[in-house]
Amino acid sequence: MAFTKLAEAFGEDAIRVLAVALDREHAVALSGDLLVASGRVTPEYVDQMVEVLDTHGPYFVISPGIALAHAKPSETVISTGLSLVTLAEPVVFGNAANDPVRLVIGFCAVDHDSHIELLAELSNLLSDVQTVNSLLNAVDTEHIRELF
Amino acid sequence: MKIIAVCGMGIGTSVLLKMNAEKVLSQLGIDATVEATDMKTARESRDAQVILTTPDLAQLLTGLPSEVITIEHFFDLEELTKKLSASLL
Numbered sequence: 001m002a003f004t005k006l007a008e009a010f011g012e013d014a015i016r017v018l019a020v021a022l023d024r025e026h027a028v029a030l031s032g033d034l035l036v037a038s039g040r041v042t043p044e045y046v047d048q049m050v051e052v053l054d055t056h057g058p059y060f061v062i063s064p065g066i067a068l069a070h071a072k073p074s075e076t077v078i079s080t081g082l083s084l085v086t087l088a089e090p091v092v093f094g095n096a097a098n099d100p101v102r103l104v105i106g107f108c109a110v111d112h113d114s115h116i117e118l119l120a121e122l123s124n125l126l127s128d129v130q131t132v133n134s135l136l137n138a139v140d141t142e143h144i145r146e147l148f
Numbered sequence: 149m150k151i152i153a154v155c156g157m158g159i160g161t162s163v164l165l166k167m168n169a170e171k172v173l174s175q176l177g178i179d180a181t182v183e184a185t186d187m188k189t190a191r192e193s194r195d196a197q198v199i200l201t202t203p204d205l206a207q208l209l210t211g212l213p214s215e216v217i218t219i220e221h222f223f224d225l226e227e228l229t230k231k232l233s234a235s236l237l
Binding site: 058063073096119 | 208
């Protein structure tokens with residue numbers, strides 16, 4: 001439990017393993033649905049996450065196999081949070097350096113700066129190759145929570 | 149020196165980039181401030197020496213006075229170190 005802010009940021013229903021995504025929009029929406037399920041955003045936020053992909057492209061695939069999907073702070077965000085979904089089959093996002101995606105982190109923030117420490121913990125978590133492998137190979141959500 | 153880390157909305161990807169860039173700049177002994185910002189603000193920015201962003205977004209940030217450095221793997225401090233030192237040292 002080294003990552004206390006991460007542990008708080010993932011609500012009860014915010015993690016899903018081995019989900020099936022038909023395409024990149026679906027993969028982003030799956031991570032958004034988990035933010036809705038855990039009470040962090042309204043369903044409109046999920047549409048905004050997919051719009052970001054359509055508007056700016058797949059720039060948010062930030063590391064090999066890992067996407068950080070989010071929209072901007074707005075009235076559709078109830079509280080700052082994270083979600084995580086691993087994909088049963090990798091999905092091509094169109095990001096030359098980091099395709100295909102196997103892990104989508106969903107993110108929502110109430111403002112521009114109150115989540116910096118949370119993202120610092122996320123950065124530390126995802127910088128560790130062994131941890132990323134454990135995330136990717138987890139067969140149930142408890143295996144993932146054990147990493148926080 | 150001012151560096152801006154740019155992503156679509158300035159709250160997620162760019163914040164991660166800013167944090168790792170600050171780590172590397174401090175290791176290199178380069179005195180710089182790094183601000184995380186969104187695309188719109190970046191397009192209007194004229195005072196940043198360097199723009200750090202992804203290859204996808206760099207294509208939309210042309211014609212600015214800043215040097216644009218693209219980062220592919222955000223958690224790879226070696227890539228950041230190589231590219232920042234090539235540009236700034």
